[in-house]
Amino acid sequence: MKQKLIENNIKLEDCNIYYWEGGLASNSAPIVFLPGWAVSVATYLESLNALSERHHLIAPDLPGFCKSTSPKFLQSYDDYANCIIDFLDRLNVKKAHLIGHSIGGAIAIKIAASRPSLVSSLIVVDSTGIPLGSLPEVVLRRSIEMPAQIGAIKFKPLTQMLLSSLHNNFFKTRNVIQTAWLSLEKDLRPLLSQINSPCLVLWGENDLFTPLKLGQELAEGIKGSRLVVVEGEYHEWSMFRPEKFAPIIFDFIDEIEAPR
Helix, strand or coil: CCCCEEEEEEECCCCEEEEEEEECCCCCCCEEEECCCCCCHHHHHHHHHHHHCCCEEEEECCCCCCCCCCCCCCCCHHHHHHHHHHHHHHCCCCCEEEEEECHHHHHHHHHHHHCHHHEEEEEEECCCCCCCCCHHHHHHHHHHHHHHHHCCCCHHHHHHHHHHHHHHHHHCHHHHHHHHHHHHHCCCHHHHHHCCCCEEEEEECCCCCCCHHHHHHHHHHCCCCEEEEECCCCCCHHHHCHHHHHHHHHHHHHHHHCCC
């Protein structure tokens, strides 16, 4: 797929954020995409390029991961959300369709609850935000899931996912451990009732890392939200299934934008 996005970076007061930006300029709010745990947003480029065919798109690496730096003390979903809000403010983004995968989904939930004026719609994809269970349980589920889905992942996204994960685990170890703890322990359910943005909860049917029951709980907790389950897919499907991912996003955003 032809690359349509360009990599940029912006210096904030206490961190430097690298991001991909581009796509079709339109009257609708841009899409802001937040990636998952310990991987580069470049891993999602096939899906992001597909989204950029109809929308302007901004996709940062999370603070403290890959090329993006972070403040010294980045310990909570609040800290990550505040960094992303500062980043969007610097880009003069007033409204956005906010999409987050995995831990990016939890950060998006926090943004939607704390800065509702910024969020035209919220789309959480196989998200954390509800405690995942004990570390041994999660490791066991992950050890089953990765081999099950690996045959379906295209070579380029798989390579990018592995390389960025290795880079972050080796060079950003503290942030990897901290965000892993957030995923295992931090419960955002008390915030869900504060979210008033139109919301889509999008989940792979066979996700073992963040099981479908967690998506069902998120959908039940966010008033008026819609749960869409993608048959046969696992936790990382949004990285390498643009032909499934983009049409669902387009349909939801079209529905949100239509009354305008």
